[in-house]
Amino acid sequence: MTTFAIQTDALAKTYGLGNKKVHAVDGLNLNVPEGSIYGLLGRNSAGKTTTIRMAMGLARPTSGEIKVFGLNPAVDPERVTVLRQIGYVPEDKMLAALTPRKLLELNRSFYPDTWSDDLARKVIKRLELPLDTAFMKLSLGNKTKSALACAIAQRSRLLILDEPTTGLDPIALDELLRLLVEDCTADGRTIFLSTHQLAEIEQIADHIGIMDRGRILLEGPLDDIRSSFRRLTVTGAALPTTNPAILSIKQQPHATQYILQSSPEAFAQDLAVNGATIVESDPMSLNEIFLELCRTSEASEADREEEFA
Amino acid sequence: MIAHLGLSFLIFIFPLVAAAVWKIRSIQRAAAKAERDALPFVPTSTPDPALLRGLPSARRIFLVQHLKAAAFLYLIESWTIAFIFTLPLFTLASVNSAKWLNHSAYLWYSFITGATHFTQFLTTMVLFSAIAAIMPMRFGPEARFYRTRPIPISFVFWTKILSILFAMIAGAVTGIALSFALFFVLKGPIWQNLPAAIPRILGPDDADVAQLYASLLITSAPSIFLSIITTIALLFSVVVFLGSAPVLRLKNAALPMLMIPVLLVPFGITILSFNSGTGTPQFLRTLYIYLNLGPPPPLGYALIPIALTAVFLTCARLFANHQEL
Numbered sequence: 001m002t003t004f005a006i007q008t009d010a011l012a013k014t015y016g017l018g019n020k021k022v023h024a025v026d027g028l029n030l031n032v033p034e035g036s037i038y039g040l041l042g043r044n045s046a047g048k049t050t051t052i053r054m055a056m057g058l059a060r061p062t063s064g065e066i067k068v069f070g071l072n073p074a075v076d077p078e079r080v081t082v083l084r085q086i087g088y089v090p091e092d093k094m095l096a097a098l099t100p101r102k103l104l105e106l107n108r109s110f111y112p113d114t115w116s117d118d119l120a121r122k123v124i125k126r127l128e129l130p131l132d133t134a135f136m137k138l139s140l141g142n143k144t145k146s147a148l149a150c151a152i153a154q155r156s157r158l159l160i161l162d163e164p165t166t167g168l169d170p171i172a173l174d175e176l177l178r179l180l181v182e183d184c185t186a187d188g189r190t191i192f193l194s195t196h197q198l199a200e201i202e203q204i205a206d207h208i209g210i211m212d213r214g215r216i217l218l219e220g221p222l223d224d225i226r227s228s229f230r231r232l233t234v235t236g237a238a239l240p241t242t243n244p245a246i247l248s249i250k251q252q253p254h255a256t257q258y259i260l261q262s263s264p265e266a267f268a269q270d271l272a273v274n275g276a277t278i279v280e281s282d283p284m285s286l287n288e289i290f291l292e293l294c295r296t297s298e299a300s301e302a303d304r305e306e307e308f309a
Numbered sequence: 310m311i312a313h314l315g316l317s318f319l320i321f322i323f324p325l326v327a328a329a330v331w332k333i334r335s336i337q338r339a340a341a342k343a344e345r346d347a348l349p350f351v352p353t354s355t356p357d358p359a360l361l362r363g364l365p366s367a368r369r370i371f372l373v374q375h376l377k378a379a380a381f382l383y384l385i386e387s388w389t390i391a392f393i394f395t396l397p398l399f400t401l402a403s404v405n406s407a408k409w410l411n412h413s414a415y416l417w418y419s420f421i422t423g424a425t426h427f428t429q430f431l432t433t434m435v436l437f438s439a440i441a442a443i444m445p446m447r448f449g450p451e452a453r454f455y456r457t458r459p460i461p462i463s464f465v466f467w468t469k470i471l472s473i474l475f476a477m478i479a480g481a482v483t484g485i486a487l488s489f490a491l492f493f494v495l496k497g498p499i500w501q502n503l504p505a506a507i508p509r510i511l512g513p514d515d516a517d518v519a520q521l522y523a524s525l526l527i528t529s530a531p532s533i534f535l536s537i538i539t540t541i542a543l544l545f546s547v548v549v550f551l552g553s554a555p556v557l558r559l560k561n562a563a564l565p566m567l568m569i570p571v572l573l574v575p576f577g578i579t580i581l582s583f584n585s586g587t588g589t590p591q592f593l594r595t596l597y598i599y600l601n602l603g604p605p606p607p608l609g610y611a612l613i614p615i616a617l618t619a620v621f622l623t624c625a626r627l628f629a630n631h632q633e634l
Contacts, residue, residue, distance in 0.1 A: 056457050059633045075630075076461045084459040092450075101343070105352045110367040110458045121350050131350060132343035 005158045005190040006032040006055055011064035013050050024050040026214030032192050037185060039201035040194040041290055042211035048194040049091050052162050056088055087151030091162040100146040101131040107150040119183060120153035126175045140167030148176065152184060159184055161193040177204050202286045210290055212297045229284045230264035233257050236276030248296050255279055259292050321392040367460050375468050379476035382438065386477055390484025394423050395491050413502035418525050420492060435477065435541055439548035442473040452634050466629045470549060470622060477541050485534055524602035532605030539597045543614040546621035553625035
């Protein structure tokens with residue numbers, strides 16, 4: 001039976017009042033399996049950071065529910081039990097105005113049971129983190145590295161990273177991805193990260209969730225997602241325009257392009273049976289899937305708004 | 310008189326500036342040395358006070374940090390209060406007291422009015438201390454850091470609030486005791502040398518002095534000092550309450566809303582004290598705020614600000630549970 005590190009049920013978070021209401025998270029259902037590396041993808045203002053803030057108990061749901069290891073992260077004493085098991089790198093990386101050394105020493109005292117000095121030294125060395133530079137003089141990349149070193153050395157059951165690659169150069173980014181895979185996934189530990197860096201996520205994540213406008217558009221194991229999506233370029237007469245497998249259709253000068261989101265083989269077989277010719281059948285990268293889902297979501301949202309108007 | 314004041318101010322400010330410069334320089338030197346040495350990460354555990362050993366390490370470290378900050382506030386406040394209260398010792402020319410016919414009475418009057426006029430300074434100091442206590446729980450990196458560590462919100466709240474509140478009260482008590490001791494050492498027990506009645510020799514031109522004499526003789530110094538302590542607690546808890554209230558937390562508008570207590574408390578109290586005339590208005594007496602010479606409020610009234618402080622702090626604590634960062 002799958003157990004979940006984070007689970008949400010119709011989670012919603014609304015800011016503002018009256019006409020100025022903003023639905024940052026809008027009926028979100030998220031399931032982050034324990035032991036997975038889960039990448040939460042989304043455009044700006046998709047609701048990723050708000051979701052993470054609710055998982056950390058920094059914000060309270062307007063409605064719905066969020067559970068971390070089955071516990072409510074917003075209310076003591078459950079909150080303390082949850083936080084004992086989470087390493088967190090916030091979006092703005094501003095943990096406290098201390099040198100990295102002082103920050104590590106302070107953070108160490110909060111996790112006496114799981115903290116590893118050896119792992120801290122390893123992260124410091126691999127990410128080339130200057131330990132004694134004043135916080136004000138640290139570059140954004142080094143602030144990110146400080147936050148990462150603290151969170152990784154905690155050896156928590158769940159690592160929550162909100163845009164963990166901000167300010168990192170390609171070498172530091174590569175080192176970080178290695179560290180996450182080598183040192184943070186042992187003993188069934190979970191990594192939950194939100195990012196825009198789709199290529200990097202594709203290298204390490206085994207589960208993906210794609211969010212837009214506060215809702216989840218797609219969620220599941222990355223391999224299943226990759227095998228479900230396909231781009232078919234087809235010629236023929238009387239081609240179908242509606243089918244649950246179709247995500248979008250584009251008319252090209254001499255062909256029709258289908259983006260399929262499920263059962264591509266069965267759909268291709270149906271087309272062939274009905275006399276269509278499949279000119280090309282290409283797998284899609286995570287980046288292409290993401291872009292296609294976001295565009296489709298935007299188009300259907302615009303249609304809904306038009307209908308409403 | 311002005312030269313005396315200038316010299317007194319220098320005596321007051323010099324130790325504070327010297328201590329601040331010394332502290333900044335030592336921090337800068339330590340930082341430069343650490344950067345030069347580039348030592349590896351080998352954390353050492355610091356010995357903890359025996360009293361705190363029963364606490365989990367995270368809470369112990371948090372508590373020690375805040376006790377250090379509170380000790381600093383305590384020193385500053387003790388020094389400042391002692392200075393304000395002993396100022397009459399250094400600035401009074403004997404000619405000023407000639408009209409009073411009794412030098413001890415004039416000195417005692419100056420000491421006591423120093424205490425009552427201390428209210429304006431007190432409100433400012435309490436205001437900034439309360440904001441310094443509440444702000445790092447609501448805004449900025451420190452708030453987010455501690456809110457995402459495994460320590461209960463109640464522990465963070467009470468540690469921050471009570472360490473600063475007790476530092477302020479202890480600072481006030483120490484400052485008053487020090488100045489009282491200094492008066493005693495330099496001038497003797499002046500409060501025992503007051504005339505039992507208004508001197509008959511005062512003529513019709515001396516009505517103001519006669520009035521002050523009359524007020525001074527019924528003024529209660531212990532009540533004034535108790536009032537300072539209850540007023541510190543009350544004002545502090547009001548600002549903490551206002552600063553914690555959820556109504557002040559509108560997205561992107563939280564900081565300007567905090568200006569309400571900033572404007573309300575010191576200006577309100579200042580206006581009240583200026584408009585209070587020779588006596589303290591009844592509703593302030595009910596809150597055991599003793600602003601002017603005259604009869605003290607009944608001692609039982611001191612329970613009102615204490616109870617209100619408890620109510621305001623309890624409400625602020627409940628608000629803290631619901632704060633979003």
